[in-house]
Amino acid sequence: MSEQKADADMAGKPMIMHAASCDLNEIQIPFHIAEGNAQWNRSRTWIITRTDQGLRLKHRHRHEDGSLDDVSNYGGDTDSEGTASRQEFPVDAESVSSFETNGLDKSVTNIWAIEVSEPGQGDARFAYELRRPQSADGRHFRVEFDLSKPVAVPPPPWGD
Numbered sequence: 611m612s613e614q615k616a617d618a619d620m621a622g623k624p625m626i627m628h629a630a631s632c633d634l635n636e637i638q639i640p641f642h643i644a645e646g647n648a649q650w651n652r653s654r655t656w657i658i659t660r661t662d663q664g665l666r667l668k669h670r671h672r673h674e675d676g677s678l679d680d681v682s683n684y685g686g687d688t689d690s691e692g693t694a695s696r697q698e699f700p701v702d703a704e705s706v707s708s709f710e711t712n713g714l715d716k717s718v719t720n721i722w723a724i725e726v727s728e729p730g731q732g733d734a735r736f737a738y739e740l741r742r743p744q745s746a747d748g749r750h751f752r753v754e755f756d757l758s759k760p761v762a763v764p765p766p767p768w769g770d
Contacts (some may be wrong), residue, residue, distance in 0.1 A: 626650075626764050627736060627755050635660045638766040641738070652767045655678070656738065658724065664688035667699040667722055676769030681712050685722060696725045716747050727757065734758045 624644040631638045637658045642650040655670040660733040664689045671679035684705035688697050701709075702718040709717040725737040734757035 612749075625753060625755070626761060627656075628764050630655075630766070630770075640764065640770075642764050642767075650765065651769065652765060655721070655767045656724075657685075661687060664691070665697055665699070667724065672769040674768050678769075681708060681714065682710055684717075686720075695727065696723060698723045716742065716749070719743050731758075732758055 622755075625642065627639050629637055630640050639656040639658070640652065641654040641656060642652050645651050649741060653672050653674070655672075657668045657670060659666045659668070664687060666685065669681050671682045673679060684701075686699040686702040686705060689700055690698070692698060697722045699722045705720070706718045709715065719742050721737040721741055721743075723737075723741075725735070725739070727734040727736075735754050736757055737752060737754045739752040740749065741751070763765040
């Protein structure tokens with residue numbers, strides 16, 4: 611987990627991801643962050659879809675009432691083959707437009723990555739990463755989840 615100021619609200623909090631739905635063309639992965647008193651911030655879902663050219667990563671953000679956040683459905687498509695364990699997703703034009711409209715100019719250089727260890731490994735991991743080139747602000751957020759130990763199914767994301 612990053613120690614950057616932008617991540618201070620999440621530092622040290624339990625986090626959980628759950629491959630809630632998966633078919634041949636799409637995986638939806640809610641990402642929850644504990645807020646205390648057995649409550650979870652359930653606003654985030656990562657959506658990975660298959661495209662004709664590769665893979666697409668989008669981020670869906672909802673409010674507690676289920677309505678979409680003004681900044682939602684952002685992400686990008688792979689622009690290279692990647693590897694079996696790591697795929698990178700540079701920001702797409704739709705996301706750049708949304709970021710600029712919503713005053714998030716630093717985000718127009720975002721590159722996200724997903725890493726998944728080979729199944730059956732004793733140290734199996736799922737990792738989500740956001741980084742920006744040093745020319746933007748040097749942002750680097752990474753969170754890893756241990757896939758080797760089952761956990762209780764978390765509550766659904768807000769709006770589902």
